Amino acid sequence: MTKRELLVVYPTLPPQMAQLEETYTLHRYDQAEDKAAFIAEHGPKCEGVVINGHASFRREHLQKMPNLKIVACSSAGFEDIDVDALTEAGVHFTNTSDALFDDVADCALMLTLACRRHLVAGHDYVKTGAWGRQGMYPLTSALRGKKAGIAGLGTIGKAIVRRFEPLGLELGYMARSKKDVPYTYHADIVSLAEWSDILIVIVPGGPETEGMINADVCKALGPKGTLINVARGSVVNETDLIAALKDGSLGDAGLDVYLNEPNPNPELTGLPNVTLYPHHASGTVETRDAMAQLVVDNLAACFAGKPLLTPVNDVKQSAAGA
Helix, strand or coil: CCCCEEEECCCCCHHHHHHHHHHCEEECHHHCCCHHHHHHHHHHHCCEEEECCCCCECHHHHCCCCCCCEEEECCCCCCCECHHHHHHCCCEEECCHHHHHHHHHHHHHHHHHHHHCCHHHHHHHHHCCHHHHHCCCCCCCCCCCCEEEEECCCHHHHHHHHHHHHHCCEEEEECCCCCCCCCEEECCHHHHHHHCCEEEECCCCCCCCCCCECHHHHHHHCCCCEEEECCCHHHECHHHHHHHHHHCCCCEEEECCCCCCCCCCHHHHCCCCEEECCCCCCCCHHHHHHHHHHHHHHHHHHHCCCCCCCECCCCCCCHHHC
């Protein structure tokens, strides 16, 4: 039986790649030196694409793939993938948000506690012997009774809220529309920042949210405020963030993502009032395995004419994946 053919723009994990190799004929676009020639030769034969949110798939790629049925992304974010073009062409698109929301929410909580209770500075205070020389570490501020604003109340945002509720935080949110939840709604990000002591950003990346956390937001959050970004580096204007952290108009920040990864701005990473994590919010063995398996399972469902596990766009499922 002839195997269906896939274009691998960004590989998934080895165990899942082994499953794909057994089931399909894989064309490794990620390893090709002349990518234009590679997709021109193999694109027309491929019915599926394996990709990650760090890779790009635009209309010009799609035009080289007339038989494409599905693009399966092994991450939650996909700002460099033209989903509108895929939808117009009747191509399914899937991602893996459903597999990672718990770990990302855990990371948001971890960064919040680390910032507010000075975990990194406290660690250094003990490690360097400053505790013995200088006495008690300065007092920090309790979480209970503070206001936490969630910018983006999707699947991950709701998981963050579930973790924050038992801590006695007052909760607010900003979203495209008001939701049926018992939290304070804010129609814009500056309003949410003014209300908040802690602002957690978990909006999608892309042009609509680029630079939304700017000088006005930092100033509104204030000198005792904490910014947590577990979304995308692009949603923060890093120049404004650095300035606010330097001049004290923003208290501190906990960051999992940056504009220039994996080499973020040293002017930012060298500041004493930032807590840094290497874009690893979903980085557990269990979650990354589940994300990779969703790619395999979504492809299988598509080609079997079955409902996709984690569809993003609205494309009618064809019979038997034909």
